[in-house]
Amino acid sequence: MKEERSTWRVSTILLILLFIALAVLAIFPLFALTLASLKPSKELLRFGLNLKIQPDVMSLKNYLFLFSASAKKYFIWYKNSLLITGLYTVLCLLFSSMVGFGLGMYNFKGKNIVFTMVLVVMMVPVEIIILPLYKLTIAMKTINTIAGVILPFVVAPLPVFFFRQYVTGLPKDFMDAARIDGCSEYGAYFRIMLPLMKPAFGAMAILQAMASWNNFLWPLIVLRTDDKLTLPIGLASLLTPYGNNYDILIAGSVLAILPIFVLFIFFQRYFISGLTVGGVKG
Structure with missing residues (x-):
């Protein structure tokens, strides 16, 4: 019984880790897109989509323009x-x-x-x-x-x-x-x-x-x-x-x-x- 419980716990933990990894992969493009929306066009042309947080160039100007x-x-x-x-x-x-x-x-x-x-x-x-x-x-x-x-x-x-x-x-x-x-x-x-x-x-x-x-x-x-x-x-x-x-x-x-x-x-x-x-x- 103890072996079965330990096996069940290990499989459950592995399954949770798998779903966390899948969730990160799903969120990754959305996070990169959100960061890119805060940067000027020249930064996007130079570096493309990335996960760099650059407070010196990031702003809400793009959203303000839409409004x-x-x-x-x-x-x-x-x-x-x-x-x-x-x-x-x-x-x-x-x-x-x-x-x-x-x-x-x-x-x-x-x-x-x-x-x-x-x-x-x-x-x-x-x-x-x-x-x-x-x-x-x-x-x-x-x-x-x-x-x-x-x-x-x-x-x-x-x-x-x-x-x-x-x-x-x-x-x-x-x-x-x-x-x-x-x-x-x-x-x-x-x-x-x-x-x-x-x-x-x-x-x-x-x-x-x-x-x-x-x-x-x-x-x-x-x-x-x-x-x-x-x-x-x-x-x-x-x-x-x-x-x-x-x-x-x-x-x-x-x-x-x-x-x-x-x-x-x-x-x-x-x-x-x-x-x-x-x-x-x-």
């Missing part, structure tokens, strides 16, 4: 990204969860075929369908609009698959009880089943919001004017053949991390439980 009138476009891009990410996340979770719920809770003809199609779409890179999506966006007259960025991906295969897997582990007795009480199918979903799916919603909220926030290719194709650009595109526009504003770019990138960081803080409990439970159901 000045000269950089008003930055917060327009920030607002556009927040709006697109918020709308996309809400709509994607709503419609994808309904599709996944239907595939997991109901039995109907062609159910397995539909689910197989979802799996096939998951394996198709988005770059392959960019051209037909672009033609569809032109036909719908949604070029240079928020709708053009959101609508083509509002029902995503990954959330559909995840919600379907999660729903298959929920007891169908709740639905039967709701029907007996005279509740409609939509009423049973929103009042009974949706609260039971909170962990799945928390996990997918973080993943889909992060994907939308960092999305570059599709908004770059759809959006045309400066006042419609999202943050990743706007920050990329700071690098031109006529000058590279690395100091402003890095400071803007640090501020761009904050929404996803705050989102994860609020939903981390649901994120962990959702991935754990949803990954083994079905």
Whole structure:
């Protein structure tokens, strides 16, 4: 027994050390980026990203510039990204969860075929369908609009698959009880089943919001004017053949991390439980 306990303690300590090392590796780029955002552009060009703390050259000038009138476009891009990410996340979770719920809770003809199609779409890179999506966006007259960025991906295969897997582990007795009480199918979903799916919603909220926030290719194709650009595109526009504003770019990138960081803080409990439970159901 003592040998088993000592072995368990050693393995636990080694596991903790491993996770600490992984955490340091994950934090390292963020720390280097934060230090770089406090330095002038000439220091970045000379030494690149590093962990040197130089109080004599470090200041908040880059951040003060972002909050000045000269950089008003930055917060327009920030607002556009927040709006697109918020709308996309809400709509994607709503419609994808309904599709996944239907595939997991109901039995109907062609159910397995539909689910197989979802799996096939998951394996198709988005770059392959960019051209037909672009033609569809032109036909719908949604070029240079928020709708053009959101609508083509509002029902995503990954959330559909995840919600379907999660729903298959929920007891169908709740639905039967709701029907007996005279509740409609939509009423049973929103009042009974949706609260039971909170962990799945928390996990997918973080993943889909992060994907939308960092999305570059599709908004770059759809959006045309400066006042419609999202943050990743706007920050990329700071690098031109006529000058590279690395100091402003890095400071803007640090501020761009904050929404996803705050989102994860609020939903981390649901994120962990959702991935754990949803990954083994079905």
